Amino acid sequence: MTQLPILYSFRRCPYAMRARMGLLVSACPVALREVILRDKPADMIAVSPKATVPVLLLADGQVIDESLAIMHWALEQNDPDNWLARDEDQSALITEADDEFKFHLDRYKYPNRYADVDPLEHRAAALVFLERMEKRIARSGQLFGAQSGLADHAIFPFIRQFANHDREWFDALPLRGLQKWLADHLSSSLFQMTMTKYPQWQSGDQEPVFGAEMPT
Ligand SMILES: N[C@@H](CCC(=O)N[C@@H](CS)C(=O)NCC(=O)O)C(=O)O
Structure with a gap:
């Protein structure tokens, strides 16, 4: 075997x-x-x-x-x-999520682990990235067109963490496309x-x- x-x-x-x-x-x-x-x-x-x-x-x-x-x-x-379609573009967005968004996510979620950190400032900074995602998703349903790919799957576990930290606040954001995108990925049989x-x-x-x- x-x-x-x-x-x-x-x-x-x-x-x-x-x-x-x-x-x-x-x-x-x-x-x-x-x-x-x-x-x-x-x-x-x-x-x-x-x-x-x-x-x-x-x-x-x-x-x-x-x-x-x-x-x-x-x-x-x-x-x-076909998750690897437009691999370079997808990878560039993943890098931003892994670097910038994750930086703010950690400081929003675990402010006590860092010196002199205001979690709400980091939540606001993370929101800028989410607003950019919303624009993409509103256009076509997923981050790179109508089919989900590498970027959607690489990024949504981190958006899940961000959303779960204060669900009520996240659900009240005017980011309908992103909220539906997240909910759909979370309920998928793959996830x-x-x-x-x-x-x-x-x-x-x-x-x-x-x-x-x-x-x-
Ligand atoms: N760049 C790594 C990051 C992996 C990572 O940081 N994983 C965390 C868990 S979510 C970890 O193992 N941390 C080590 C620890 O907490 O001891 C990757 O993409 O695989």
Whole structure:
């Protein structure tokens, strides 16, 4: 039997969510090792000393330990929904989300982790990015046209975090397109399957196969 790649993942991590969605849509099953961040497995740190999730360990020993690189690895083998169309434009927007938006999201959500931070200033700064997304989504339904792609799936787990921090405030924003876009992605069968719960993996445990079944 061919050895499956191993994915170190954490269910609630938005980076791991995007990697799992990429693996699912491209029908690349993996052996899933669910990680608890305060108790990371030594096996994971041994292959990726930077010790962030997700980490994909291929059967030939190659290690891919950046979420976007995992998405690309999977989609380059099989991209049935054409997520990589306009890859360069999509990647540029993802970089903005990962850099600027995430910077403000962290300071809005966890102001106590930083010195001298006003969470509401960071919420306002993050909103500028959301307003730009709203314009795109209002035009065509998704970030790059009518079909969702790499950028939608890479970014929405972070918008989910932002929205959940103060749901009432988020729901009252005049960003109808973005709110519907988020709700649709959250209720998709792809995301539901991505959020399947697994027990923490301990060294020696037999891993569950993630991606054995496809979303409908
Ligand atoms: N650039 C990395 C970031 C991954 C990342 O920061 N993941 C967080 C969890 S959401 C993590 O593992 N943090 C390490 C820790 O909290 O110890 C990627 O895209 O994969």
